[in-house]
Amino acid sequence: MKNYILPVDEKGINHSLASFLGRMLTEGIVGMIMAPADAGSGKSVIMSMIKPEGLKWINPFAPVTMANSARLVSDLTAREAPGEKIGVFMRSCETRALIELAKHNQANLDNIVIIGMDCMGTLEPADYSQLRESGEFKAGDWMAASTAGEYKGKNIRRACSVCGHVEAEHSAIHLGWVGIDHSKNVLVSVSEEYSDWVSSFLEAAGQPVVEGRMKLLEEIVSRRDENKIKLYEEMAERAGSLEGLLKELSGCIRCYNCRQVCPLCFCRECVFSSDMFRHEPDYFQERAGRRGIMAMPADKLLFHLTRINHMALGCVGCGQCESACPGKIPLGIIFKMAGEKLQGIFDYLPGRSLEEETPLSTYREVELEPR
Amino acid sequence: MEQLKGKEIATTGSVMVVGAGISGMQAALDLAQSGYRVYLLDRRPSIAGTMPMLDKTFPTNDCSMCILSPKVVDIGSHLNIEVITLAEVVGLEGVPGNFTATVKKHPRYVDMDLCVSCGRCETACEQVVRNNFNQGLDTRKAIYKPYPQAYPNAYVIDGESCLSCGSCVGKCPRKAINLEMQPENVQIAVGAVILSPGFEIFDASERGEYGYGIFKNVVTSLEFERLLSASGPFQGHLVRPGDHKEPKKIGFIQCVGSREPGRERNFCSGVCCMYATKEAIVAREHVPGLASTIFCIDVRAYGKGFEQYYERAMGEYEVRYVKCMVSSINEIPKTGNLLIRFRTDDGVLREEEFDMVVLSVGLSPPKEASALAGALGIELDEYGFCRPGESPGTTTRPGVFVAGTFAGPKDIPETVIDGSAAAGCAARILNDSRGTLSRSKPQVEEKDVSGENPRIGVFVCNCGINIGSVVDVPSVVKFAKGLRGVVFAEEFLFACAQDSIEKIKRRIKSQKLNRVVVASCTPRTHAPLFMNVLREAGINQYLYEHVNIREHSSWVHRNNPDRATVKARDLVRMSVAKVAKLSPIETTFTEINKNCLVVGGGASGMTAALSLAEQGFGVHLVEKEEKLGGLLAQLRYSMEGTEPSEILAGLTEKVTANPAITVHTGSEVSYAAGFPGNYRTTIKAGDSEEEIIHGAVILATGAAGAQTSEYLYGDSGKVVTQTEFEKKMAAGELKGIKNVVMIQCVGSRNADRPYCSRICCTHAVKNALKIKEQRPGVNVYILYRDVRVYGLNEKYYTEARRLGVGFFRYDTDKKPVVTQSHDGLVVEFDDHVTGFRLAVDADMLVLSTGVDPARDNEKLSQLFKVPLNAEGFLLEAHLKLRPVDFAADGLYLCGLAHSPKLLSESIVQANAAAMRAASLLSRDKMENVAITAFVQEEMCAGCAICVRVCSYNARYMDEFTGVAGVTEVLCQGCGACVAACPSGASQQKGYEKGQMMAMMREVL
Amino acid sequence: MFGIEKERIWFRFISASEGKLFGRTVEEMVAVLKKLGPNPVRKQWEI
Structure with a gap:
């Protein structure tokens, strides 16, 4: 990756970025750009734009992810690679999820240009909407305050507070602002393929800029790791026993929101929506009969354990499941904990590389050894 | 003479195989599968020979019994193989193609049709004798079964030890024991005989x-x-x-x-x-x-x-x-x-x-070798092994062939190869009577039961006392009657006895059963029996569940009968729940194209092509060089004295003259597609391409003589390879030489080429003997690491030493040193016996450089999707028991492409590969595996994990729909894709998720 | 990590030829489970 400086003009970071992206469209670098934008109502939505005019709405640094954009790339490309290049704004968790989807033929990266950006975490969507609607949200303020992990009394999502990924991996073009004076500059890092184009209108970044930023990133990661250890301990205390886990899951109403928003849950028909779990009526009587009592809806534990079983190897820890849960079940952390354990056994890191085969489709003799 | 009339007389379409060890079994299976009736004789009470006694097998350390059992089961269930135990051949009249064999059957004293192996007789018998199966390390009774998995699955009385006390007779619940049985002679008409009586230690x-x-x-x-x-x-x-x-x-x-x-x-x-x-x-x-x-x-x-x-x-x-x-x-x-x-x-x-x-x-050699030789009119060699006829696998009597260790000591894979090769020799002379004596299962029309409510019949077996003495069988029957869907339940003393089988068939009809559960012993041996009952009663055979209440209940819980009974009921309940959800599985067939593609026109490829052509199949023989011959063209001498050039000329002439063989020289395979029975392959010659359609493929692509730069090779004209030396000898270019030094293992058995090239020691001895014959005065020094002149060729090594050829062992850390002086080469090495350092002025230094895998192997492996081993040779399906097959049907290999080997071994392997191909090609259609994977398309997300985990190339992505599919012909039903599918879209017929869940729900 | 004792779930690689080892392993597992007693899951009504 080569580093360049995108100067921020007096109209702000989004305006400067819009003109950068405008060039991408008009100069044919990409044919479409998909980016988080303001819907005017104070909500953030993801929009696909093919004309530069639409770019005035973009607001990618807003600390909110309404949906994991990996799923959207899957929608755009799963059946067939798009005919022209599409630039997609993505955070780290999204790029890693995208890699996992691509491994499973659920996305085709051939014409996808990942425009990655630094992510210091996002707020719960409701919190963000509230700040926006009350007019309290200022992008610049958030960016300045973000390294603290808290903004105007709202915490970043729990999954983000333990996330060690600030930069978005696998980016073709990456926008860095953490550890940069982002009122003046954005650090644009680009892959070989785009460096000629970018160098035609941007200045190269000096070494000190980059070095200072790297140091800060390391600090953030180690702080997040500390948070993680603390949170894992706390969660092991809460959900590390069967009683504890059942207590945590007791709020589940099997609304399947977690399944719906999970970027990796790509089955076309979930087994839990299939006939297999449409029980015969006497099934309930028999189940209840065994212990004299049973919780409804049935199969809550089985549903979540099955999902963990299915997703843990690929879980990138984005925490969307937790944000979408009406029962506030700490699913994100439970999944991440289980995931990291399992991934460790197979020395597998989801989202690390497209070439890394999923443990399910490979076999190594060491797997026979007890661990 | 009748023989002179040639094709006009019909031969007899049956073969007698004498000795049912692993090579006899292989020969029997190959012949039976390709349309011949087989009489498989053994002098022992059970088949399978010595292999069941072995614990594990090298070099894979597979359990011997585990890899052998499936073949035994195949033999036992084959309609066209008649196993005759305790039998010997005492006479053979007639001519090749039409023999009459006289077989002496010794009494078993147990009626095999009645005996169900319950074992009560053994308990009753008081005569304890040495257990030969365990080499006398323990004992058995005079009435016994050699070992638990023995086939035929019946007891036998050892006539020599039996006291005729009769205590077993009364104990037999099936009245199967008859101490009055007498030996009898029977006459059997056969077209050919294969001798595979094995060995003694x-x-x-x-x-x-x-x-x-x-x-x-x-x-x-x-x-x-x-x-x-x-x-x-x-x-x-x-x-x-x-x-x-x-x-x-x-x-x-x-x-x-x-x-x-x-x-x-x-x-x-x-x-x-x-x-x-x-x-x-x-x-x-x-x-x-x-x-x-x-x-x-x-x-x-x-x-x-x-x-x-x-x-x-x-x-x-x-x-x-x-x-x-x-x-x-x-x-x-x-x-x-x-x-x-x-x-x-x-x-x-x-x-x-x-x-x-x-x-x-x-x-x-086997004990009965001389009696056998006498009865059959064949000759033995000086040790008592079978004397070979004019080509490997033949005997001195035409129409009588030999396989396995009776032809000389050898390991299991060679024995198996021998079996197939001998079968091929027999099939070649019996081509016109193929299919005339073979039998096939009668077809029964299958009743459509779809839409019917389950009407389940449950049959519970006592297995004499094996189950009944522990499990309360009547209570299991009563319990079964109360289960949902069960309309009939009954107990049997022996469910597998012929009369019980008939009864079950009648019950299916009278009770209008459409699903059956049998609770008895292991499904491994008995499920096929009961599935066949369903088939014969007109019910789809997959509407069947087998419950093992012997191993899983009565045997493991012998000391706890009440709990064993509860478990038996639980198991029955589970299977009843599953059987209710089963749906019929259709057996499908693939048509088979009768042509074979043989890649490689060396000795192996030509031999295979000829064998197939003489068996009535069309052959396309593809050779990349302009001339046929391969490495055979480089040989000048053979150990046995036959002229390699004559063998080559003979083969080439026969191949080119045979109208069934199309020879494509100067050609290469450029594209291959299809599946067993139906391959489409493109052959490229220069710029022109031709597509051929064929049912099977034999890869006989040979190998290459390895090159070296060691020991001044290339620097001195006096340093040559073993092949070059042979050519010089034949050309008479060695006049005036006095000292010849040969160095073995040049480039073999080291870090770069970790394998032994197998042929070099024999070649060195062969050339040493030749030079000694031509010029007795020449001194020959062979510097070796181990002298690997194995099997019957040992005598040539002995002969070489007798003639004064010097053998000196060297270690890899102290290799011979070769220096060039002004008047010649000096080879220095240690004499391992005296410890002295010797220096020889060598007029000729001959290097045994070994064998390299062919460079094309990589390409072939990709074209035909067959594996290579780490060294680059083609890798067969199983090193021991499937030495000429690849994992998928329809693909076979032979010759040096498989591994280094001697010419005679290549020829035998080529015959074997041809026979294996013929056993496929002779069928009109091939029954596909029924229990295959299938895809619930609406659930498939197209992730393609199934494609990656499939070892048989049976899974593919439909590019149009984006959904995964199954090529049923290739699917072996291993279930790997089913386990790997994240969406539950891949399912296994007969083991669908809903069916398994129904079962599990009953047990949880 | 969900509070089910590690001793209740066993993974062993046993080849089809190792009947003896399989038997021994089952016996070992039964002994361990007998010591552990019934699985507490059975007492949970909410699963």
Whole structure:
């Protein structure tokens, strides 16, 4: 990756970025750009734009992810690679999820240009909407305050507070602002393929800029790791026993929101929506009969354990499941904990590389050894 | 003469196979599968020969019984194989194609149709005798079954030991025992005979100095196999027979009854070095830290993967090999330990103490060899092995063929190859009567039961007392009657007895059953029997569930009958729940194209092509060079005295003259597609391409003579390879030479090429003998690491030494040194006997450079999707039992493409590959595996994991729909894709998720 | 990590030829489970 400086003009970071992206469209670098934008109502939505005019709405640094954009790339490309290049704004968790989807033929990266950006975490969507609607949200303020992990009394999502990924991996073009004076500059890092184009209108970044930023990133990661250890301990205390886990899951109403928003849950028909779990009526009587009592809806534990079983190897820890849960079940952390354990056994890191085969489709003799 | 009329007389479409060991079994299966009726004889009460006695097999360490059982089951269930045990051939009249064999059947004293192997007779019998199966390490009764998996699955009375007391007769609930049975002679008309009677082990007591039979802790290698085996006398706990203590230090003595010209055993048994190595490895797995020492002359690890196995034994398992002569063994009376006295190369006599000694006994011709030879009118060689006819696999009597160790000592894969090759020889002369005597299953129209409510019948077996004495069978029947969907339940004393089978068939009809559950013994042996009952009753055979309440209930919970009964009920309940959800599975067939593609026009490819053409199949023979011949064209001499050039000319002429063979020289395969029975392959010659359609493929692409730059090769004209030397000799270019030095293992058995090239030692000896014959005055020095002239070729090694050829061993850390002086070459090396350093002025230095895999193998492996081993040779489906097959049907291999081997071995393997192909091509259609995977398309997300995990290339992505599919012809039903599918879209017929969940719900 | 004792779930690689080992492993597992007693899951009504 080569580093360049995108100067921020007096109209702000989004305006400067819009003109950068405008060039991408008009100069044919990409044919479409998909980016988080303001819907005017104070909500953030993801929009696909093919004309530069639409770019005035973009607001990618807003600390909110309404949906994991990996799923959207899957929608755009799963059946067939798009005919022209599409630039997609993505955070780290999204790029890693995208890699996992691509491994499973659920996305085709051939014409996808990942425009990655630094992510210091996002707020719960409701919190963000509230700040926006009350007019309290200022992008610049958030960016300045973000390294603290808290903004105007709202915490970043729990999954983000333990996330060690600030930069978005696998980016073709990456926008860095953490550890940069982002009122003046954005650090644009680009892959070989785009460096000629970018160098035609941007200045190269000096070494000190980059070095200072790297140091800060390391600090953030180690702080997040500390948070993680603390949170894992706390969660092991809460959900590390069967009683504890059942207590945590007791709020589940099997609304399947977690399944719906999970970027990796790509089955076309979930087994839990299939006939297999449409029980015969006497099934309930028999189940209840065994212990004299049973919780409804049935199969809550089985549903979540099955999902963990299915997703843990690929879980990138984005925490969307937790944000979408009406029962506030700490699913994100439970999944991440289980995931990291399992991934460790197979020395597998989801989202690390497209070439890394999923443990399910490979076999190594060491797997026979007890661990 | 009738023979002269040629094709006009019809031959007899049946073959007698004498000896039902692994090679006889292979021959029988191949012939039966390709439309011949087979009479498979064995003098023993059960089939399968020696292999069931072995614990594990080298170099894969597979369990011998486990890999063998499926073949035994295939034999037992084949309609066209009649197994005749306790039988011998006493006469053979007639001519090739039309023989009448006289067979003497010895009495079994047990009616096999009635006996269900319940074992009550054995309990009743009081006569305890030596158990031959366990090599006398324990005992059995006079009425016995040789081992639990024995086929035929029936008891037998050992007439020699039986006291005729009759106590078993009354105990038999099936009245199967008849002590009045008499021997009888029967006459059987057959078109050809294959002899595969196997071998005896050398009687170790003939070597008195080893104390076998006197010292209890000296055992034979076969006894040691039984000691290691989980089914052996000590259940696989390794102890020494003397005091049942675990040995910590074992000595193996090699060549006991092998390589002993003085004892008229001037041959190498070919297998002992490797089985001793295996036994040492397995022993160490049983007893951690166990130290094994193998006392040997040479280590003959010459087969595919053997050298690597030997290296592993030395490295990973710390097996010590000591090259020496063992002079005696003495017992230390107090401890039962043994003192081995041996003389090493340096002439020093040493002694070492061991807890146990294993004698690696050699292979002898079978006991009945001379009687057999007399009855059949064939000749034996000087040791009593079968004397070969004009080509490998033939005997001195036309129409009588030989396979396996009766033709000379050899390992299991060669034995299996022999079996297929002999079958091929028989099929070649019986082409016109193929299919005339074979039988096929009668077709029964299948009733459509879809839409019917389940009407389940449950049949529960007592298995004599095996189940009934523990499990309360009547209560299981009563319980079953109350289960949902069950309309009928009944108990049987023996459900598998013929009368019970008929009864079940009647019940299916009278009770209008559409699903059946049988609760009895293991489904492995018995499920096919009951599924066939359904088929014959007009019900789809997959509407069946088998419950094993013997192994899973009565046997494991013998001491807790109440709980065993509860478990039996639970198991029945589970299967009833599952059977209710089953749907019929259609058996599908693939049409088979009758042509075969043979890639490679060397000795192997031409042999295979001829065999197939003579069996009536069309052949496309593809050779990349402009001329046929391959490496055979480079040979000038053979050990046996036949002229390689004559063999080549003969083969080439026959191949080119045969109208069924289309020869494509100067051609290569450029594209291959399709599946067994229907391949489409593009052959490219220059710029032109031709597509051919064929049912099978034989890869006979050969190998390359390896090159070297060692020992001044290329720098001095006096340094040549073994092949170049042979050519010079034939061209008479060696006039005036006095000293010839040969260096073995040049480029073989090292880090770059870890395998042994197998042929070099034999070639060196062959060329040494030739030069001695041409110029007796020439001195020949052969510098070797191990002399690997195996099997019956040992006699040539002996002959070379007798003629004064000098053999000097060198170690890899002290290789010979070659220097060029002003007047010639000087080769310096150590004499391992005297310890002196010798220097020889060599007029000719001959390097045995070994064999390299063909460069094209990589490409072929991709084209036909077949695997290569680490060294780059094609890798067969199983090193022991499927030596010429690839995993998928329709793909076969032979010759040097498989691994280095001698010409005669290549020819046998080519015959075998042709026969394997013929056994497919002779069928009009092939029954596909029924229990295959299928896709619930609406659930498939197209992730393609199934495609990646499938070992049979049976899974694919439909590019149009983006959904995965199954090529049913290729699917073997292994279930890997079903387990891997993240969406539950891949399912296994007969094991669908809903069916399995129904079962699990009943047990949870 | 969900509070089910590690001793209640076993993974062992046993080849089809190792009947003895399989038997031994089952016996071992039964002994361990007998010591552990019934699985507490059975007492949970909410699963």
